[in-house]
Structures are given as structure tokens and as C-alpha cells.
């Protein structure tokens with residue numbers, strides 16, 4: 001069954017999700033070995049960066065579809081994505097914004113960010129292939145620099161990044177989130193301890209979020225800006 005009513009996009013995503021799944025055994029083995037060597041999962045050292053530099057680690061399809069549905073339901077115009085990789089989740093967000101634009105013309109953009117040049121280049125090819133490049137502003141580099149100026153108002157944010165970068169990402173974008181904006185963060189149940197500083201931020205009453213962990217695999221945090 002076609003999710004997007006766009007067979008080419010369905011086929012591209014099926015291919016990319018397949019590639020990501022095919023790499024997951026190798027990735028699990030790598031982190032298993034690091035765990036035995038007592039290296040924290042959240043560490044971002046050169047060996048991990050080198051190993052992960054060609055891994056898709058794409059957002060699971062059901063979570064990505066949920067993000068698509070949210071962006072449609074909210075009529076999102078400006079969506080931010082921390083962690084683009086080969087562009088899988090970006091394609092879902094951009095497809096949602098394209099539908100929003102068809103329903104109501106205007107300015108719609110997904111701002112993504114990726115610091116691995118090879119991944120960014122591959123992502124750009126995928127956006128072109130899907131005819132969605134016009135809905136994506138991919139900012140290449142470290143999110144500490146690329147997400148400094150994302151513009152306002154932001155309707156939706158996806159945080160699908162190494163855990164230690166989640167808090168800096170939300171801190172940078174929070175001032176631009178509109179009332180009612182949704183922030184999704186992946187794997188917050190599996191990596192609850194590693195996300196401690198992120199939870200400290202979104203549960204701090206002065207930051208104005210309500211939050212709940214949705215029962216997707218590994219936990220998917222959905223926070224709403226009050």
C-alpha cells in the first residue's frame with residue numbers, strides 16, 4: 001500500500017529503510033563491543049565517528065510516518081531536523097510540507113543538518129530524486145553552528161541525533177518554537193540515562209513544555225511547547 005500516493009517516493013524510502021536495516025547488525029555488534037570495553041554509548045570519539053560515517057541509522061518507518069502525520073495535522077510551515085544522515089526522515093518531513101503547500105500555497109521549509117560530508121551529499125541526491133529538494137535547506141556542519149539561526153516561527157522539530165547533542169539542539173531552537181510546536185526525540189526510553197540533560201531541559205517548568213514518552217520501539221518523546 002502506498003503511504004504517499006507517490007510510488008517513486010515509496011520505492012526510494014523502501015530502498016533506504018532496507019539499507020539502514022541491513023547495517024543494523026554490524027552497528028549493534030560495534031556498540032556491543034564498545035560496551036564490553038566500557039566505552040559510554042554517548043561518547044563521540046574519532047573511532048565511533050569513523051564507524052558511523054557511512055551508517056544510515058534511519059528513523060524507523062512507523063516513527064517517520066507519525067512525524068509526517070503530525071506535520072500535516074499541524075499544517076507545519078517550518079520544521080527543523082537535528083540529524084539528517086542520508087535524508088530518510090527529511091524526506092517524510094519534506095513530503096508533508098509539500099502536501100501542506102499544495103493545500104495552501106506559502107513558504108514551507110525543512111531545515112536539516114548533517115556534519116558528515118558524504119552523508120550530506122547522499123542526502124541531497126535523495127532530495128533531488130524525490131523531487132523534494134525545493135522543500136529542504138540542508139545545512140552542512142556541526143549543529144552548534146548550523147542551528148543558530150533557524151528563523152521563526154518553528155512548528156515542528158525532530159531530534160534524531162547522538163544523545164549528547166539533543167540538549168544543545170533543543171536549547172538552540174527553543175526560542176523559535178511557536179506555542180503549540182511539537183518536538184519529537186527518538187529512543188528516549190532506551191537511552192533515558194543518556195538523555196538526562198535533555199529531560200532536565202524539557203521538564204523544567206520555566207521552559208514551558210508538556211512531555212510524554214510514546215510507546216514506539218525504544219520510546220519516542222513528544223513534547224509540546226505551551
Ligand SMILES: C[S@@+](CC[C@H](N)C(=O)[O-])C[C@H]1O[C@@H](n2cnc3c(N)ncnc32)[C@H](O)[C@@H]1O
Nearest residue numbers: 057058059083084085088089114115142143160
Ligand atoms: C540517527 S542519525 C539521523 C538519521 C536521520 N534522521 C534519518 O532518519 O535518516 C544522526 C545523524 O546525526 C549526525 N550528527 C551527529 N552529531 C552531529 C552534529 N553535532 N552536527 C550535525 N550532525 C551530527 C550523524 O552524522 C548522523 O548521520
